Amino acid sequence: MQVDAIKSLKTGVANVFLIEGSSLELLEKTLKNFKKLKPTIEKTMEMEHVKGKKGESIKIIDPLTYIFSLGESDKITEDTYREVASKVSSRLKKDKIEEANIIANIDFSKTITEGLILGDYSFGKYITKEKENKFNVEYAHILSGKPKDIELGSIVADAQIFSRNLVNEPGCVINPITLSQIAKEECEKVGLKVHIYDEKWIQEQGMNGLWMVGKGSETPPRFIHIVYKPKKAKKNAKKIAIVGKGLTFDSGGLNIKTGDYMRTMKLDKSGACNTIAIMRAIAKLEPPSEVHGFIGAAENMPDGKSYRPDDIIIFRNGKTAEIDNTDAEGRVTLADVLSYASEQNPDVIIDMATLTGACVVALGEFTAGLFANDDDLASTLFNTSKNTGEKLWRLPIDDENLREKIKSPVADIKNTGGRYGGAITAAMFLQEFVKDGIKWAHLDIAGPAFTEKEYKYYSKGGTGFGVRTLIEYILT
Numbered sequence: 356m357q358v359d360a361i362k363s364l365k366t367g368v369a370n371v372f373l374i375e376g377s378s379l380e381l382l383e384k385t386l387k388n389f390k391k392l393k394p395t396i397e398k399t400m401e402m403e404h405v406k407g408k409k410g411e412s413i414k415i416i417d418p419l420t421y422i423f424s425l426g427e428s429d430k431i432t433e434d435t436y437r438e439v440a441s442k443v444s445s446r447l448k449k450d451k452i453e454e455a456n457i458i459a460n461i462d463f464s465k466t467i468t469e470g471l472i473l474g475d476y477s478f479g480k481y482i483t484k485e486k487e488n489k490f491n492v493e494y495a496h497i498l499s500g501k502p503k504d505i506e507l508g509s510i511v512a513d514a515q516i517f518s519r520n521l522v523n524e525p526g527c528v529i530n531p532i533t534l535s536q537i538a539k540e541e542c543e544k545v546g547l548k549v550h551i552y553d554e555k556w557i558q559e560q561g562m563n564g565l566w567m568v569g570k571g572s573e574t575p576p577r578f579i580h581i582v583y584k585p586k587k588a589k590k591n592a593k594k595i596a597i598v599g600k601g602l603t604f605d606s607g608g609l610n611i612k613t614g615d616y617m618r619t620m621k622l623d624k625s626g627a628c629n630t631i632a633i634m635r636a637i638a639k640l641e642p643p644s645e646v647h648g649f650i651g652a653a654e655n656m657p658d659g660k661s662y663r664p665d666d667i668i669i670f671r672n673g674k675t676a677e678i679d680n681t682d683a684e685g686r687v688t689l690a691d692v693l694s695y696a697s698e699q700n701p702d703v704i705i706d707m708a709t710l711t712g713a714c715v716v717a718l719g720e721f722t723a724g725l726f727a728n729d730d731d732l733a734s735t736l737f738n739t740s741k742n743t744g745e746k747l748w749r750l751p752i753d754d755e756n757l758r759e760k761i762k763s764p765v766a767d768i769k770n771t772g773g774r775y776g777g778a779i780t781a782a783m784f785l786q787e788f789v790k791d792g793i794k795w796a797h798l799d800i801a802g803p804a805f806t807e808k809e810y811k812y813y814s815k816g817g818t819g820f821g822v823r824t825l826i827e828y829i830l831t
């Protein structure tokens with residue numbers, strides 16, 4: 356969908372109003388023939404029981420006009436605009452409207468743009484019938500929108516959709532090799548440097564965690580390093596490392612998952628897909644910070660070559676871990692990636708991982724767990740997420756009694772710590788591989804990375820959760 360700014364309404368296309376509550380003030384200000392239309396609008400609102408609740412809408416046929424309510428004014432946030440705008444595009448799509456003027460009271464052009472683009476999305480690539488009838492909203496023109504905000508909103512929403520598309524591709528399409536090829540192609544297109552390393556390099560580098568997890572698959576693991584350097588290096592500009600978990604499919608390995616739990620496990624690459632999407636967006640947005648993306652791509656499969664429970668791994672940074680369960684593989688791959696990222700001496704490392712079911716038990720499906728070794732970083736990310744609407748909630752990593760649970764009698768640590776506090780012990784495991792002095796945050800996105808039900812601006816499947824927050828964090 357193309358979104359742009361206009362100064363006056365385009366004629367011959369649908370008009371869409373985003374109003375506060377049931378106030379018609381905005382229509383009165385904008386439409387010349389408002390007086391004539393008013394009785395029809397009021398009657399329609401009454402007939403459809405529209406009282407000004409968030410997301411309620413009416414449609415007038417002549418002239419073609421849609422009115423969407425944002426809800427009560429004191430409850431309207433940036434995310435309300437995003438959510439209601441997404442309802443606008445799905446409604447326009449359903450009604451086969453190709454072009455519309457969007458009229459909103461306050462200037463939230465960026466979030467409206469995001470919502471319009473996100474709401475227009477569905478993963479219909481493999482549905483042959485849908486392909487024939489596929490309909491997209493072509494143009495949305497935001498009245499008095501700021502072109503810069505609209506451009507930013509488009510880049511952010513497109514990044515999120517890029518991640519969704521990649522997550523939604525199944526394991527037979529995306530494996531460690533194809534993921535690395537896509538990362539290379541797509542990131543080089545926008546001028547980024549991309550290094551792809553094969554399984555030989557991974558072993559030579561002592562990345563035994565990534566190698567052990569990946570070696571049970573027909574497709575060997577890959578290490579991906581994407582680099583963005585600002586054209587004009589500013590003094591004191593931050594160096595940021597983004598790390599994404601990249602399990603292209605997680606069967607559980609020898610501790611194989613049962614059917615229900617194995618379903619949807621193509622989503623286990625969400626952190627990696629987000630990382631590629633964020634790096635592409637950053638190349639277009641050109642922030643002053645230097646940004647690196649790191650991905651350890653592997654497929655966790657049961658095989659004669661698979662790693663086993665009881666195995667002991669010597670990681671890149673020299674630490675050792677006993678394998679308790681091969682299905683807790685994400686942290687084993689991330690361990691080496693975090694070590695490697697630490698060696699590049701960034702100021703900040705932020706990782707995104709669909710890491711634990713325990714985090715979903717703790718916070719539900721719609722909120723990600725936020726863990727950090729630095730209070731300022733945690734609160735910056737938390738505050739950023741309030742604007743982006745991607746809910747984060749901080750969980751502690753300072754409980755020394757809980758840390759005892761990942762101790763092993765035969766190695767430095769083990770890769771699971773039991774049911775209780777499972778999201779926390781997983782984060783504690785990761786912490787072992789972040790070099791002291793580097794600010795680090797870990798987002799456990801196991802809940803919100805994928806949805807089996809539509810909600811807000813999310814359609815079924817991968818959500819790209821985390822993309823908006825990290826882009827905004829990097830930009831500010």
Ligand SMILES: [Zn+2]
Pocket residue numbers: 605607655681682683684685
């Ligand atoms: Zn697993």
